[in-house]
Amino acid sequence: MxxxxxxxxxxxxxxxxxxxxxxxxxxxxxxxxxxxxxxxKVLDQILGQGKYDARIRPSGINGTVDSATRVFVNLLVRSISKIDDYKMEYSVQLTFREQWLDERLKFDDFAGRLKYLTLTEANRVWMPDLFFSNEKEGHFHNIIMPNVYIRIFPNGSVLYSIRISLTLACPMNLKLYPLDRQVCSLRMASYGWTTADLVFLWKEGDPVQVVKNLHLPRFTLEKFLTDYCNSKTNTGEYSCLKVDLLFKREFSYYLIQIYIPCCMLVIVSWVSFWLDQGAVPARVSLGVTTLLTMATQTSGINASLPPVSYTKAIDVWTGVCLTFVFGALLEFALVNYASRSDMHRESIKKKRRDMEQASMDAASDLLDTDSNATFAMKPLVRHPGDPLALEKLRQCEVHMAPQKRPNCCRTWLSKFPTRQCSRSKRIDVISRITFPLVFALFNLVYWSTYLFRDEEEN
Structure with missing residues (x-):
């Protein structure tokens, strides 16, 4: 129990x-x-009809009507989708926030239980007339619901937050392209309220935030700076804020897609120097093919860039490479001309030797006839046309000629025997050394100039 x-x-x-x-x-x-x-009830109390007018701006510091309303701004950069060199613009998605004090919206927080009130309609309260001065296109995000909210705190502070996507103008200086750095700005200003009525200020602490996994295909965001950019017009002075985003162009893409292929085309054009002078179709087709390929590469590069009035770094590179390829083609024309000239000179020399030989044969026949007729003594002085006399004369000239200092270039060129088309052969040999040396010197000057140039000149 x-x-x-x-x-x-x-x-x-x-x-x-x-x-x-x-x-x-x-x-x-x-x-x-x-x-x-x-x-x-609180919302109806502070925003009821006849109690709050959204057309009137809030009072300034200490509730004075004459002082300007201060609006604190901060933003979060969510992504940067593209930076267009041709149109000189960039697209960015960001969360934009504004905060200001409107003492007309004060309410009782019920001993801290009511932290803030949330609104989704911006037209219910007064809003600053901020606009992006360098904006080309922009839109709000409305999926699934409009990405915007307004929070009203007990002390009358209002926080406005919205997610927007913008396409902004970014004037670029492409003198050092593709070894350049670009500064793209984000400018925010008041459209109608002057500084006497409305002032924009950066929020203290961390006014601009960037997501950690921000990735750009051809650029790297090095740093960003915040500043003020108040503008004066004939209607008054307007408050303005700006963010300068410093982008560094990634060079590895251009090294693989532009610089290495151009170097390869220039080196391929030098193969013509190692071909025989008689291989006319091979050398002509090689030179013309490399020249057309280099011209196509240059036009493709310029098609992706705006037509500017100054010379870019990539223009210098492609122009010099095109000049080297064209020079290799002209070198073969010079070799061909020198080869035909040597052939013509050799034919003239051969005719002259044949004529001298014929005259010497005739003279020897005449001497043989005279010796059979009468007894002739050997002359004390030989005839100028006598081969022995000519040989003696050459030996005397060699001994009497002044001795010159040995020249390394002449010594190197003397290794190639004097024969038919020797001048054309020497032109090819000189080109094999001169073209690579000049191209290497150009690379040294080019990279030292554009890699270590001061940023102020950019």
Whole structure:
């Protein structure tokens, strides 16, 4: 019997505990319902018809009507989708926030239980007339619901937050392209209120934030700077804020797509120097093919860039590479001309030797005839046309000629024997050394000039 009584008491206690829990939960729900109703009452109280006019700007510091309303701005850069060199613009998605004090919106927070009120309609309260002065296109985000909210705090402070996507103008200086850095700005200004009525200020602490995983295909965001850019017009002075985003162009893409292929084309054009002068079709086709390929590469590069009035770094590179390829083609024309000239000179020399040989044969026949007729003594002085006399004369000229200092270039060129088309061969040999040396010197000057140039000149 005792055990049964203890069990019944335990069951009664459990039932009482469950009943107390249900009662407390219902009371909490009723309290929440009542609390939400209080929020509605507060909103109706501060934003009711005839109580708040959204057309009138809030008072300034210390509630004075004459002082300007201060609006604190901060933003979060969510992504930068593209930076267009041709159109000179960039697209950015950001969360934009404004905060100001409107003492007309003060309310009772019920001992800290009501932290803030939330609105989704911006037209219910006064809004600053901020606009992006360098904007080309822009839109709000409305999926699934409009990405915007307004929070009203008990002290009358208003926080406005919205997610927007913008396409902004970015004037670029492409003199060092593709070894350049670009500064793209984001400018925000008041459209109608002058500085006497409205002032924009950067929020203290961290006014601009950037997501950690920000990725750009051809650029790197090095840093960003905040500043003020108030503008004066004939209608007054207007408050303005700006953010300067410093982008550095990634060079690896252009090294693989532009610089290395151009170097390869220039080197391929030098293969013509190692072909025989008689291989006219091979050398002409090689030179013309490399020249057309280099011209196509240059036109493709310029098609992706705007037509500017100054010379870019890539223009210098492609222009010099095109000049080297064209020079290799002209070198073969010079070699061909020198080869034909050497052939013509050799034919003239051969005719002259044949004529001298014929005259010497005739003279020897005449001497043989005279020796058979009469006895003739050997002359003391030989005839100028005598081969022995000519040989003696050459030896004397060699001994009497002044001795010149040895020249390394002449010594190197003398290794190639004098034969038919020797001048054309020497032109090819000189080109094999001169073209690579000049191209290497150009690379040294080019990279030292554009890699270490001061940023102020950019």
């Amino acid at each position: 005792k055990m049964s009584k203890s069990k019944t008491r335990t069951l009664h206690c459990l039932w009482l505990f469950l009943l107390a829990c249900l009662c407390s939960a219902s009371l909490a729900n009723n309290a929440k319902i009542n609390f939400r109703e209080k929020e509605k």
